[in-house]
Amino acid sequence: MPQVTYTDSEGQTRTVSANVGDSVMETAVRNGIPGIVAECGGSLSCATCHVVVDEADFAALPPMDPMEDEMLYGTAEDRTDTSRLCCQISVTDDMDLRVTTPATQV
Amino acid sequence: MSAAGLLIIGSSQAGVQLAVSLRALGYPDPITLLGDENHRPYQRPALSKEFLQDVISKESMIFRTQEYWDDHDIRVVKNERIVRFDTRPDGSGVAYARSGETFEFDRLALAVGARARKLQVPGADLPGVLYLRNADDALELKARVPAVENVVVIGGGFIGIEAAASLTKLGKNVTLLEAGPRLIGRAVGPETSDFLLKHHLEAGIDVRLDAELTRIVGTGDQITGVEVGNEVIPADLVLVGIGVLPNTELAEHLGLDCDNGIRVDGHALCSDGVTVAVGDCANLPNPVPGSPAGDRVRFESVNNAIEQAKVAAYAITGDPEEYAGIPWFWSNQGALKLQIAGLSTGYDQTVVRAHEPTKWSVLYYRDGRIIAADAVNAPLDFMAVKGALAKGQNIPADAAADTTTMLKTLTTDI
Numbered sequence: 156m157p158q159v160t161y162t163d164s165e166g167q168t169r170t171v172s173a174n175v176g177d178s179v180m181e182t183a184v185r186n187g188i189p190g191i192v193a194e195c196g197g198s199l200s201c202a203t204c205h206v207v208v209d210e211a212d213f214a215a216l217p218p219m220d221p222m223e224d225e226m227l228y229g230t231a232e233d234r235t236d237t238s239r240l241c242c243q244i245s246v247t248d249d250m251d252l253r254v255t256t257p258a259t260q261v
Numbered sequence: 262m263s264a265a266g267l268l269i270i271g272s273s274q275a276g277v278q279l280a281v282s283l284r285a286l287g288y289p290d291p292i293t294l295l296g297d298e299n300h301r302p303y304q305r306p307a308l309s310k311e312f313l314q315d316v317i318s319k320e321s322m323i324f325r326t327q328e329y330w331d332d333h334d335i336r337v338v339k340n341e342r343i344v345r346f347d348t349r350p351d352g353s354g355v356a357y358a359r360s361g362e363t364f365e366f367d368r369l370a371l372a373v374g375a376r377a378r379k380l381q382v383p384g385a386d387l388p389g390v391l392y393l394r395n396a397d398d399a400l401e402l403k404a405r406v407p408a409v410e411n412v413v414v415i416g417g418g419f420i421g422i423e424a425a426a427s428l429t430k431l432g433k434n435v436t437l438l439e440a441g442p443r444l445i446g447r448a449v450g451p452e453t454s455d456f457l458l459k460h461h462l463e464a465g466i467d468v469r470l471d472a473e474l475t476r477i478v479g480t481g482d483q484i485t486g487v488e489v490g491n492e493v494i495p496a497d498l499v500l501v502g503i504g505v506l507p508n509t510e511l512a513e514h515l516g517l518d519c520d521n522g523i524r525v526d527g528h529a530l531c532s533d534g535v536t537v538a539v540g541d542c543a544n545l546p547n548p549v550p551g552s553p554a555g556d557r558v559r560f561e562s563v564n565n566a567i568e569q570a571k572v573a574a575y576a577i578t579g580d581p582e583e584y585a586g587i588p589w590f591w592s593n594q595g596a597l598k599l600q601i602a603g604l605s606t607g608y609d610q611t612v613v614r615a616h617e618p619t620k621w622s623v624l625y626y627r628d629g630r631i632i633a634a635d636a637v638n639a640p641l642d643f644m645a646v647k648g649a650l651a652k653g654q655n656i657p658a659d660a661a662a663d664t665t666t667m668l669k670t671l672t673t674d675i
């Protein structure tokens with residue numbers, strides 16, 4: 156089963172198994188992972204689902220669309236080279252993704 | 262520690278957030294999260310957008326897994342409608358459901374939301390006149406859509422426009438009737454209304470403003486059209502989105518003050534000082550910093566449901582924090598993503614930023630100070646204004662129209 160590992164800004168780590176087709180945001184929120192607010196529920200409207208993807212995993216993700224890219228310039232904590240809005244990342248077969256959540260989303 | 266704990270009536274955006282925030286704050290008592298719909302708690306916004314368009318499944322709208330509720334000791338009850346109470350002076354009591362079930366509580370939270378305002382014209386009760394407030398409405402609409410060719414949407418507010426855009430995307434002939442002179446007149450300025458109108462006409466929605474609807478025409482149990490003036494617009498389905506009414510009946514039964522919603526203070530406390538009311542059902546002091554004293558508002562937004570529920574959780578756990586914040590809203594309308602930050606009420610100046618034909622925003626000012634923005638496909642403008650308002654900063658109007666400059670770089674302290 157695919158899984159996603161979430162590390163918060165203080166280094167606390169939780170790994171949850173995920174369903175193919177769900178977003179990395181949904182996986183987090185439904186399981187109560189703190190650090191992801193996702194106010195708009197995945198509608199690409201709030202930029203409160205910001206994560207920094209592990210560098211080793213980043214390149215394997217499908218590229219982001221221009222709207223996500225633009226919204227990443229408005230996140231509460233400044234974007235890094237491997238930032239994504241995780242409502243836009245779909246869980247795929249065999250995914251073993253590692254992401255870090257920022258100290259604040261709002 | 263008490264036996265009955267908190268009973269939250271209404272298990273949607275506000276009720277769910279209240280339960281979640283209370284547990285995050287370490288609230289030790291039992292929590293019952295009760296709602297009358299026969300679904301697991303779910304999010305509404307996609308009902309008129311991605312879910313209606315078949316882009317996402319019902320599963321994607323569910324708030325939390327059952328394991329989450331179990332792990333956090335939150336009892337979720339669905340399909341129970343509360344109809345009356347017996348209460349004691351300390352705010353505790355028992356709630357009676359229509360089914361005959363009873364629910365004891367030490368404290369009560371009302372997160373009962375709002376219901377669709379009903380259309381009052383002849384023919385409005387024909388089958389095929391639908392509303393879009395909850396999942397059952399959306400499921401019925403989706404079940405009928407394949408057999409339908411012509412749709413008339415009544416109401417040019419957010420839900421009417423979103424649904425009209427979604428149904429157009431699904432290949433239907435859509436006519437949108439708005440009784441007023443412009444779209445979303447309640448929430449956006451005329452420049453935004455005009456911008457949206459132009460786009461939606463181009464996208465193929467037959468938008469009619471100042472439309473005087475006289476009746477729904479049908480034969481037996483089948484709708485055939487909608488009569489507007491002396492024209493009958495063909496319709497196999499009518500979707501009504503003419504606003505909502507706050508559900509205040511339970512609060513009135515409890516003797517709580519109500520006026521366009523259940524009146525609460527800045528801590529989400531009702532007039533009895535114990536019961537809390539949150540979300541679409543609550544009438545609250547305007548939370549925008551610097552708003553006129555005594556000004557009250559009732560929001561219908563996810564942002565407010567979440568933020569006000571957090572404030573209520575603080576009040577319940579005994580560490581009260583006054584509700585203050587910048588309201589924001591989004592609305593996906595076909596190819597347009599509209600994002601609104603702040604409240605534009607009382608503006609005296611606007612500045613338009615015209616980036617591209619479908620990338621556009623308008624900034625609202627009062628006495629030279631930014632108070633709000635409507636941004637279409639321009640999330641950076643939206644976020645810059647939201648950020649500036651949250652920090653109490655200004656974006657001076659004279660430089661704001663230049664789209665080659667990022668708004669974020671123009672913010673100044675006041």
Ligand SMILES: Cc1cc2nc3c(=O)[nH]c(=O)nc-3n(C[C@H](O)[C@H](O)[C@H](O)COP(=O)(O)OP(=O)(O)OC[C@H]3O[C@@H](n4cnc5c(N)ncnc54)[C@H](O)[C@@H]3O)c2cc1C
Nearest residue numbers: 271273274275297305306343373374375540541561562563
């Ligand atoms: C189609 C649609 C699209 C939307 N799109 C957006 C959007 O894009 N952005 C945005 O910010 N907002 C949007 N909204 C608004 C947003 O969904 C609401 O503001 C939010 O759901 C309010 O949450 P609430 O919990 O206060 O009330 P509600 O969601 O109305 O929930 C109240 C619940 O209480 C239940 N209830 C009522 N009375 C009783 C009783 N006596 N006993 C038991 N249960 C009871 C109701 O059945 C309901 O389940 C949309 C709403 C709809 C309908």
Ligand code: FES
Nearest residue numbers: 197199202204242
């Ligand atoms: S959840 Fe709102 S942008 Fe991702």
